[in-house]
Amino acid sequence: MHLDVHDLRNFYYRSAIGRAAQKAIRDKLVTMWPEADRQTVVGFGFAVPLLRPYLGTARRVIGLMPGPQGVMPWPAGQPNVSVLCEETLWPLETGLVDKLVLLHGFETSENPTAVLEESSRVLGPGGRAMFIVPNRAGLWSRSDLTPFGFGRPYSPSQLEDQLRKHGFVTERTVSTLYQPPSTRRIWRRFGGALEQVGPRVPFFYTGGVLMIEVSKQVAAPRRPGLGEAVRKPLRVLEGVTRPVADPGLSSSLNS
Numbered sequence: 001m002h003l004d005v006h007d008l009r010n011f012y013y014r015s016a017i018g019r020a021a022q023k024a025i026r027d028k029l030v031t032m033w034p035e036a037d038r039q040t041v042v043g044f045g046f047a048v049p050l051l052r053p054y055l056g057t058a059r060r061v062i063g064l065m066p067g068p069q070g071v072m073p074w075p076a077g078q079p080n081v082s083v084l085c086e087e088t089l090w091p092l093e094t095g096l097v098d099k100l101v102l103l104h105g106f107e108t109s110e111n112p113t114a115v116l117e118e119s120s121r122v123l124g125p126g127g128r129a130m131f132i133v134p135n136r137a138g139l140w141s142r143s144d145l146t147p148f149g150f151g152r153p154y155s156p157s158q159l160e161d162q163l164r165k166h167g168f169v170t171e172r173t174v175s176t177l178y179q180p181p182s183t184r185r186i187w188r189r190f191g192g193a194l195e196q197v198g199p200r201v202p203f204f205y206t207g208g209v210l211m212i213e214v215s216k217q218v219a220a221p222r223r224p225g226l227g228e229a230v231r232k233p234l235r236v237l238e239g240v241t242r243p244v245a246d247p248g249l250s251s252s253l254n255s
Helices: 005-014 016-032 048-054 112-122 156-165 185-189 191-200 247-254
Strands: 040-045 060-066 082-085 097-103 123-134 168-176 209-216
Touching: 005 016, 016 048, 016 123, 016 168, 016 209, 040 048, 040 112, 048 060, 048 097, 097 112, 112 123, 112 156, 123 156, 156 168, 156 209
Parallel strands: 040 060, 040 097, 060 082, 097 123
Antiparallel strands: 123 209, 168 209
């Protein structure tokens, strides 16, 4: 079940814990995708808080927000790029997207298979998608203080297996949000330090959020006939002399 857009907006833009979560996830995304020069960048769900770094250089940035969630104008003070859409029928051309970010759009969907199919359809050759979901082993999926406490949490293997079944190839899997999902000021004060230390601890997947980068697997085109030319002639008949006509037989045929 999708969350309400007003609740998501209030969390990410009007609460200290939400702004901390936004910064941690966005910083990790920019580290993995440092640029999007002249590319088409699309977010699905409530991914717009992560897309701002690409507004200046991307060819276009689009925020798709599913109908059950609702839509809000974004970005503030600039021409709107957010669009209300059906969660299983996106108003995008096939193969249009270079970079696709899904946040609060996959784990909350009642039809995740269709979301994966749409993700594959709109992703172009060489394009990448980033699936951002609650980590089943993390603290954030166990708390209803944040949007990550709703929907289906995943372990890395569970999500990677589901993506693979729909033709996606996992490129990288990382974790973030190592700070506790607490509104207490002391945790907010040390949140940045915890994000720096978290990836170095032995329990790598203890972060509250998983970020899995995938590419689309494209089947090789089929061609009629042999796939490649025979480089060398068949050698099994080497050494066999050419047939020679029998003179006697030729004379009898002419008589």
